[in-house]
Structure formats: structure tokens, C-alpha cells
Amino acid sequence: MCMELEGKRRRRREEGDDEIGGFEKYTKGIGLKLLRKMGYKGGGLGKNEQGIVTPIEAKVRPKNMGMGFNETAPKTRVEDEKKVIGNYDMRGPQFLENLEDADEKLAMPPMPELQHNLRLILDLTQLDIQNMDEDLRIEKETAISLQKHKDELENMAAQQKLQLDNMDKILPLLSGQLNDYSLSLDQQLMCAPYILPILQVALQELQINQKKKIEDHFTWVMSSMLPNYLMVDLMERFFFPKWLHVLYHWLTTNPNFEEIHNWYVGWKGLIPQQLLADEN
Numbered sequence: 387m388c389m390e391l392e393g394k395r396r397r398r399r400e401e402g403d404d405e406i407g408g409f410e411k412y413t414k415g416i417g418l419k420l421l422r423k424m425g426y427k428g429g430g431l432g433k434n435e436q437g438i439v440t441p442i443e444a445k446v447r448p449k450n451m452g453m454g455f456n457e458t459a460p461k462t463r464v465e466d467e468k469k470v471i472g473n474y475d476m477r478g479p480q481f482l483e484n485l486e487d488a489d490e491k492l493a494m495p496p497m498p499e500l501q502h503n504l505r506l507i508l509d510l511t512q513l514d515i516q517n518m519d520e521d522l523r524i525e526k527e528t529a530i531s532l533q534k535h536k537d538e539l540e541n542m543a544a545q546q547k548l549q550l551d552n553m554d555k556i557l558p559l560l561s562g563q564l565n566d567y568s569l570s571l572d573q574q575l576m577c578a579p580y581i582l583p584i585l586q587v588a589l590q591e592l593q594i595n596q597k598k599k600i601e602d603h604f605t606w607v608m609s610s611m612l613p614n615y616l617m618v619d620l621m622e623r624f625f626f627p628k629w630l631h632v633l634y635h636w637l638t639t640n641p642n643f644e645e646i647h648n649w650y651v652g653w654k655g656l657i658p659q660q661l662l663a664d665e666n
Contacts, residue, residue, distance in 0.1 A: 589624035594632050
């Protein structure tokens, strides 16, 4: 079988020799003779006959076009490079104290730095979970406390509403009774030590001016139930000095007497008749 293949190859070489040197049948065959003298036996050139057998074909280029026209560079296949992921050792620098420990290092589980990193991440995650659990517990306790406080406020509001409703029912009855009630002289004298200082402070804080507005302090003092002689004494000491002072300055500034009359009538209308009837 091998002999047959070798014979076929030899015949092909001879046929190729005839084809390659076929053009020399029109010449004296000097070229092929020279090649045979140099040891050419047919086939490709080179020691191992690795050269081409078919001549290079000529390519026609357009006019004024240089070499390499309409040729593309051969595309080389570039394999996708795999991204290298670094494995950081978070244990810190490591070193061998002696070579005897090298075998022990080899006997350790593979990739100890990765296992250490995973344990570290696991511990940090566990710590975060514990912190979140603690925060959640505090939030729940706060919510329970706020709910309890809310219930207490609702109960307090309900009680106050009930008290206000009762006051709305009682106040008209008390007001009607007070309108028809008058204190005796003994009762007035008994209340005087407690009421008199309060009325005195109210008259001292009373602001009197040229405006028509009259403060509530005066109305409140006039509605008291003190004996007339005590009220007259309060008015003479704390009210009329300020009132006359304002009236005097007003009269010295070329005023409108109609306004002064209205102002005077307004103040006079607030004084009870029993005080106006007093000779003082």
C-alpha cells in the first residue's frame, strides 16, 4: 500500500515537472536543465519542498493605483481575555518563620485568605443584623409607649369634655342665682381682706389714655362686692389721680371738647350708681 502511494506521488511530481517546464518546449530548455543540475527534482522549492508550485498570479490595478490597492489586512482572531478578579487577603501580611511550617501550610484548607474574608463579611453582616434588630426593638417599644400615651390622652380628653358639658349645664343656673343674690355687710367685710389686695393691684396696672378703649381691669373692679367706703378709698388712691392727670394734659393741648365729653361720659357710665351717690 505504501509503495503504491509513493509511486502515485512520484508520477504527480513528474507530471508537475512537465507542466512547470512545459513552456520550454518552444525554447531550448536551458532553464530546466540548469535547475536539474542544481538538484531540482520537481515539486515545491526548498529543502523540504515546502515552496509553492503554482506561480503567483498578477493582479490588474487601475491606472495610477499603487501596490496594495483593494487589499485588506488579514484578520487575526483575538480570543476574549477573561477578566482577572483579584483575591485580596484581608488577614494582613503573612510570612513563614521557618521552612518546617511549609508542609503544615500545604496541609491547611485551600484558599485560607478567601475563607477569612468570608468569615469577616459574615461577622460584619451578623453585626449589622443585630444592630437592625436592636433598632427595631427600640422602635416597637417606642410605638407601644406612644400608643399607651395616646390612650391616656384620649381618656383625659373624654373626662374633660364631660366636665365641660356639666359646667355648661351648671353655669346658667349659678349665674341666675348670683343676679338675685347680695352679700350682707358682714359677708362683705369678711371677703375684703382677700379681695382688696387683688383689686388694688388691678387698679395700679390700669392704663388710662385719651382713646375710647377702656381696659377690662376697670370693669372687673367695678363688679366687685366690697362695701362702698372701701371702693371709694381704692378709687381715690389709685384711679382718679391717673385719670385727672390724663384729662389735665389733654385740656392743655387745644383739644376737641366733643371728644373729651364723650371720653368723660364713657368712663362715668362704668362707675356703679352707689359709688356715684357717695358724697366723696
